[in-house]
Amino acid sequence: MRRPRLPARLPLDPYVLALLATVGLAALLPARGAAAAVADGASTAAVALLFFLYGARLSTREALDGLRHWRLHLTVLACTFLLFPALGLAARVLVPTLLTQPLYNGLLFLCLVPSTVQSSIAFTSIARGNVPAAICAGSFSSLAGVVLTPLLAGALLGGGAGGFSPDSLLKIAVQLLLPFLLGQLLRGRVGGFLTRHKPVLGYVDRGSILLVVYAAFSAGMAAGVWHRVSLPRLGVLMAVEAVLLAVMLLVTWYGAARLGFGREDRIAIQFAGSKKSLAAGLPMASVLFGAQASLAVLPLMLFHQTQLMVCAVLARRRAGDPPAPDGTQLPAGRVAEVSPRPQHPAPQGR
Template identity: 45%
Template sequence: MRRPDPFLMSLIAAVLLASFLPCPPTWQPWLSRLTSLLVILMFFFQGAKLQRSALVESIRNWRLQGSTLLVSFALFPLLGVGLYALCHLLSPTGFLGPDLWIGVLFLCCLPSTVQSSIALTSIARGNVPAAICAATVSNILGILFTPLLTSLLLHRSHGGSGVQTVLNVAQELLLPFIAGQILQPWVGPIVRHHKILLSFSDRGSIIVMVYAAFSVAVLQGLWHRVPLLTLLGVGLVDTLLLALTLALTFLLGHGMKQSIEDNIALQFCGSKKSLASGVPMANVIFPSGAGIVVLPLMIFHQIQLFICTVLARHYANRPQ
């Protein structure tokens, strides 16, 4: 029997803590400053860790890389909008309610994961170098694409234009990433040598951000607005999104007559959505409502790990 994911357990603990002991309003400005600092440090270290050779390598297999980006930033948002329209056609209330649909559509605009996409591609005996490049480029471009797509899909910009939203995200995420790239010759070897500390820092930052976001949401009456049946509905929508994406990436890979190894990389990189990028982006794009916005993403995170692990093991059992 597989042991529970410690990171998932920590996220659940953060949600429970925020539900019973939310951060008091008088402390929230300090917690907000702490989360901003953690976001800056996280993307700085990501920039310092990423080797430039990975970016150069990503240009070579342009069909696979372009297909992955197309799935992440075009197909996924279209599927989200389609499900949104279908649910509103079947139910005047939209099945989930406006706040959770914002979270679902935001989820559709996010980049791919890095760690799990690479790990699952490796388990499935796919093209691991291509997966590394695809997931990395997706995350870099996501800093620009995600806020712009979110503004276009939701028609909201918090008083500014979609370009202003991109600038706000770039200020907190892209600039630290660029600074890490600039200082990579000096900081990079230290960061890569202490991978465990970096992983602990990344995950610890996300846990703190989840606690901060849910504290605000709980004080605003989150659990009065989201009953258990609605949570099950979010899980159903997330599962449909993942199933449709896995099926369409499978057909796309075969239509391009790629190797099975490239098809595996396309499926796993194209179908994933990054919790590590999504939580800090939600805090920037939705400063007062990130708690309920990241709820569909947190549920999707666990569903994608479970289903894609089963799929990866299926691929791993194919003949040599």
């Protein structure tokens, strides 16, 4: 049996390093007083801008075309918004012995956010999976998450989500859903501009999220929430998240096989159905949790880096699977069951 090939280096996402640096800045120089009000207002505007850009970039035509593979997309959505939340609810038994209530709220919130788009596509491509399906699955998950994530947070987190109330629903609609719908409506006018300036707008995306993180962690420092976290609790949180990711990777791979999907579709389901979006989750948390957002996003930030490292190894292993008789790939360690062909010695001296 072949040993899995490890990548030359595990991917330590530079953006995660930037996020950690932003957290450090908020810890050393948190925004207070008038500066906090400015940071909060800028954060609100950044969240609205992010969701406007999400809506303007999502091609409605491509999404409708992708509906032809509806079984795959429903499977990914079920993993993202049904199985993940069920596992998050099961982790409730760890409170208060192993996890504090704020850390558990963040863990459960992690289970409610939509799947990633970029990394799911990248890993599916590396593993030689169904890339168009991964694109559509990630897009559908992002679209559904704008509505489902706040609703699930209200139903499952209750008072843990910053005092979830009808006012919170209105705030979510104004800050998330309305800009997203506006982006969809204006896509015909601004879509070309966004495509031409995609690299620059990528910096706008990331810079906006860094601003959201700074505002959230500054509010957390002012409220003293970090005094409630200890290193042993963080260690337990990381272990729980490692188990959560392992379970989802196994369920998406073998469950997709039981549902009759081929290898390329199974790869798309595994990478799209086992991930969570840091880009979508961070601004949502700032709206849902308020001053508690700094602890709420910590589990998501840790899970994001873990999923990148694990899936990088897994994608390269999938890419190295031996070919099956029909030209598809078999899982490593399995041999195609075909009759051996007679081998003739190569002519000598030619």
